[in-house]
Amino acid sequence: MSWLEILILFPFITSFSLLIISFTEAQKKLVALWGALVPLPISLFAWVGLDHANFQLQNIICYSVLPGTNSEVVLGLDGLSAPLVSLTCFLCPLCILAGWQVIRVGVTEYLVSWLLLEGLLVAVFTTFDLLVFYILFEATLIPIFVMIGIWGSRLRKVKAAYQLFLYTLFGSVFMLLALLLIFAQVGSFDYGVLIASNFSIERQLLLFLSFFLAFGIKIPMVPIHLWLPEAHVEAPTGGSVILAGILLKLGGYGFLRYTLPLFSEAVLFYTPLVHTVSLLGILYASFTTLRQIDMKKAIAYSSIAHIGVVTLGIFSGNLMGLVGSCVLILGHGVVSPGLFLCIGVLYDRYKTRLVRYYGGLAQVMPLFSAVFLFFSIANLGLPGTANFVGEFLCFSGCFQSNNSAAVLACSGMISSAAYSLWLFCRISFGTLKTVSFLQVADLNRREFFMFAPLVFITLWVGFYPKPVISLLFVPLSCILELGF
Amino acid sequence: MFPFSVHSRFSYFSFFSNDLVSLLPEIFLVCCICLFLVHGVVFSKTGRILSTNVANLSILALVFVCILLCCSPGGNYLAAYSCFFEDDFIRIIKVFLLLTCIFCVTLSLFYIQLEKSNTFEYSVLLLISLFGIIAVLGANDFLSLYLGLELQALSFYTLAANVRVSEFATEAGLKYFVIGAVASGFYLFGASLLYGFTGCVRFSDFSLLLSHIAPAEVEGIFLAFFIFFSSFLFKVGAVPFHAWVPDVYEGTSLNVTAIFALLPKLALFGVITRLLFCYFFSLFDVWQFPFVLCAVFSFVWGSLAALGQGRIKRLLAYGGISHSGYLLFGVCSGTVYGAQGVVIYLLSYILSGVTIFCSLVGLRFSRVRYIADFAGLSLFSPGVAFAIAASLLSAAGIPPVVGFFGKLSIFLSALAGSLYVGALFGVLCSVISTFYYLRILRTIFFENGSRPLGAFFSFFGSYFSKELSFLVGFCAVLLFWIPINPRILFFISFYSSIGLIG
Numbered sequence: 001m002s003w004l005e006i007l008i009l010f011p012f013i014t015s016f017s018l019l020i021i022s023f024t025e026a027q028k029k030l031v032a033l034w035g036a037l038v039p040l041p042i043s044l045f046a047w048v049g050l051d052h053a054n055f056q057l058q059n060i061i062c063y064s065v066l067p068g069t070n071s072e073v074v075l076g077l078d079g080l081s082a083p084l085v086s087l088t089c090f091l092c093p094l095c096i097l098a099g100w101q102v103i104r105v106g107v108t109e110y111l112v113s114w115l116l117l118e119g120l121l122v123a124v125f126t127t128f129d130l131l132v133f134y135i136l137f138e139a140t141l142i143p144i145f146v147m148i149g150i151w152g153s154r155l156r157k158v159k160a161a162y163q164l165f166l167y168t169l170f171g172s173v174f175m176l177l178a179l180l181l182i183f184a185q186v187g188s189f190d191y192g193v194l195i196a197s198n199f200s201i202e203r204q205l206l207l208f209l210s211f212f213l214a215f216g217i218k219i220p221m222v223p224i225h226l227w228l229p230e231a232h233v234e235a236p237t238g239g240s241v242i243l244a245g246i247l248l249k250l251g252g253y254g255f256l257r258y259t260l261p262l263f264s265e266a267v268l269f270y271t272p273l274v275h276t277v278s279l280l281g282i283l284y285a286s287f288t289t290l291r292q293i294d295m296k297k298a299i300a301y302s303s304i305a306h307i308g309v310v311t312l313g314i315f316s317g318n319l320m321g322l323v324g325s326c327v328l329i330l331g332h333g334v335v336s337p338g339l340f341l342c343i344g345v346l347y348d349r350y351k352t353r354l355v356r357y358y359g360g361l362a363q364v365m366p367l368f369s370a371v372f373l374f375f376s377i378a379n380l381g382l383p384g385t386a387n388f389v390g391e392f393l394c395f396s397g398c399f400q401s402n403n404s405a406a407v408l409a410c411s412g413m414i415s416s417a418a419y420s421l422w423l424f425c426r427i428s429f430g431t432l433k434t435v436s437f438l439q440v441a442d443l444n445r446r447e448f449f450m451f452a453p454l455v456f457i458t459l460w461v462g463f464y465p466k467p468v469i470s471l472l473f474v475p476l477s478c479i480l481e482l483g484f
Numbered sequence: 485m486f487p488f489s490v491h492s493r494f495s496y497f498s499f500f501s502n503d504l505v506s507l508l509p510e511i512f513l514v515c516c517i518c519l520f521l522v523h524g525v526v527f528s529k530t531g532r533i534l535s536t537n538v539a540n541l542s543i544l545a546l547v548f549v550c551i552l553l554c555c556s557p558g559g560n561y562l563a564a565y566s567c568f569f570e571d572d573f574i575r576i577i578k579v580f581l582l583l584t585c586i587f588c589v590t591l592s593l594f595y596i597q598l599e600k601s602n603t604f605e606y607s608v609l610l611l612i613s614l615f616g617i618i619a620v621l622g623a624n625d626f627l628s629l630y631l632g633l634e635l636q637a638l639s640f641y642t643l644a645a646n647v648r649v650s651e652f653a654t655e656a657g658l659k660y661f662v663i664g665a666v667a668s669g670f671y672l673f674g675a676s677l678l679y680g681f682t683g684c685v686r687f688s689d690f691s692l693l694l695s696h697i698a699p700a701e702v703e704g705i706f707l708a709f710f711i712f713f714s715s716f717l718f719k720v721g722a723v724p725f726h727a728w729v730p731d732v733y734e735g736t737s738l739n740v741t742a743i744f745a746l747l748p749k750l751a752l753f754g755v756i757t758r759l760l761f762c763y764f765f766s767l768f769d770v771w772q773f774p775f776v777l778c779a780v781f782s783f784v785w786g787s788l789a790a791l792g793q794g795r796i797k798r799l800l801a802y803g804g805i806s807h808s809g810y811l812l813f814g815v816c817s818g819t820v821y822g823a824q825g826v827v828i829y830l831l832s833y834i835l836s837g838v839t840i841f842c843s844l845v846g847l848r849f850s851r852v853r854y855i856a857d858f859a860g861l862s863l864f865s866p867g868v869a870f871a872i873a874a875s876l877l878s879a880a881g882i883p884p885v886v887g888f889f890g891k892l893s894i895f896l897s898a899l900a901g902s903l904y905v906g907a908l909f910g911v912l913c914s915v916i917s918t919f920y921y922l923r924i925l926r927t928i929f930f931e932n933g934s935r936p937l938g939a940f941f942s943f944f945g946s947y948f949s950k951e952l953s954f955l956v957g958f959c960a961v962l963l964f965w966i967p968i969n970p971r972i973l974f975f976i977s978f979y980s981s982i983g984l985i986g
Binding site for chain 2: 109131134135136137138139141142146149150157158161162165166169170173174176177180181183184
């Protein structure tokens, strides 16, 4: 068995063992935690061990689906997918930790769905077959649907789960059609074959739109983003974390991996559209964040704004923008989970997410306030944090291709400072509201150890991003070479 | 036998040298039916309850027929003076028919024991209809096809009204009878017109004739063709002829509904595919567009009408209409992918259908009729909840489940056949259908009902019979296992489509 197989299969095997072996509840939690954690060092080793100068897939495994034909499913890693795999393996144990004490009903199912989600996500980032990518892309919906529907907080959760499922499905059935059209022309779903093939301009325009709908809903772009705030608000803390950290990034990954190299002319044709939509997203989401009264909704909208920057970077058409978007994907994948975990900490204690019930928490929960401040600042992109590196590179990439869009986007990001700090101030400073007297408890050990690695990674990538960026250069310049 | 036939070779020896070998499974089946009938009639006088006994015997008989079929010599052959035909495609569909029938008898066995009904005729009727269906599949001319269809239909009318005390069942039986009679009338009218215009009875003669002359030269052949095929559209419940489906599903008892939903669809789509692909392909330009319209309307109407249904059976009926639409759509593409797609879709349909009907029969004790009755099922019985979820996800065509591969191959064939607009409608309707299948999942998983299920489960504890729970578990695991290792699925579809085309 190669490393990659262990990486993918380990969570599945663990979830299966949870189902068939009778553990006590505490044992179940520990088994699940270790099952989710073991892939992390493996994925880190695989990432570090990648050959930086090699643009081809590494650690390849091939599965022949039909003997005698050339239908092979290729799994592998490259510099683009390896960090996302590591991020997945890093966030899933955190999510299990986040529900450690809160989840009382259906613990086994909860843990099993986390492990399944982790396995599916690792597989989706390692597959290099369009059909398998699509299948896994859709399959990730089922665990998160169940998670929101069963362990969500309010009655509205059912509506949120529905919206999540149907929005994504609606987008991806168009991708399915596009995929079949590609297959009808090329006769293969293999990534290497697809990259080598050419599509006529008219067909590219059509295919791009279908892929754009699928990935745009997933990432989400502004007119089709409505499912995201609902899903974030209703999901349990872990669900929000994985949504913001990984599932949204699937859209960005799809753009980078498939849309840019395959439909290069169409990308040029549609770049103004994408820039417009991203700008709308940045401006609209930033201003909407200012008027939210639900903390999770505020973070959700700020995610949409940051994702707008990511898409600007992806479609900037130069290496700087692409690298920036990848770094921002990683940075946002660490910072926004941190914020959602902070809100989860508050919700676990006081059972409300409305901002108006909170105030003056800095006096009774100093450690929490410090962590929350750190992530708020990271979210607004202060130098020294991972988001700064990403945003800076995105904007400078965008300046090279589209001045006005870059200027507007930068000014939109100013309001991110406004909403992040305002949210923090309303919760942590001022007079102590009554709700805070009910139970005064700062971060406990479990929560501290959830936050510590997030803080560490944010700072590390912020101060010394070279290890991450140097790995991204080769695959991204390949995409650029093929795409533009 | 038919003096006007081109290929008629009259020989006394062909029956013993050739036909007996090739028709052995069918002959064995007929012998079993007669034996069971005599057995039932003789022993029912002694006052014993025979329904379980005969059902068990028929399962054994079906398994044996299945083995015989798998051991048959293979290849293509004509039998009984070219009345029957068999190739790999037909053989594969037959094997799946028999397996499905075994499943149906198993779930009926549970139902019979539950309702304590004392009608051994039920299993015999089912076997007779199965024989009719097999005859339909292998038919090589209009007459044998008609005889098979009627044999199947007549025993189905009786099965529909099986529960004699229920008004619903009687109504359903009557409706089914009237509609079936109309469909048979259409069939006879169309077939006699086709015979009148061309002078051919045998299908292979048709394809030979149509390949040598332009179809337009035979006047009236288009009209005759459409009248002929509308009877098939009646039987599969495609849209202009679909109105009977929900009423019949609702009225019949659950085990009969399962049979109606599963068996005829498998056989009829096998026949439709074979007729259209092998014998009437010269008329492709003529039949493609009307059939595409039928298919599109079927899945649009099936998925829209299912949105408003509260009863689970009616919902499954409308789901069945839209499945017919997708299958027909695959046939209409006129490509090899289409034939493969139909086989894959049928297999996934059968798997998910068996799972859901077995689960419903198992829940029969608690009188689950409306979707709302499912509330809280996941708390009381997570295994059944999982099985139902798997089968519904498969029916909706959500990726990791096997139903996705059915939809995938259907849409692939549609795009390969340049049916772009239809494919667009198809995917949109699959999203709509996901909506109502998710509604059931929501009721099962997200709502904590206290009404009937709670009381039922606390009182009865274990209620599924061993066979039934094995069946549910087996199918539910297959639904997830096949996508992980799709080789067998693709292999079957390749093999059967090669048998069909080549």
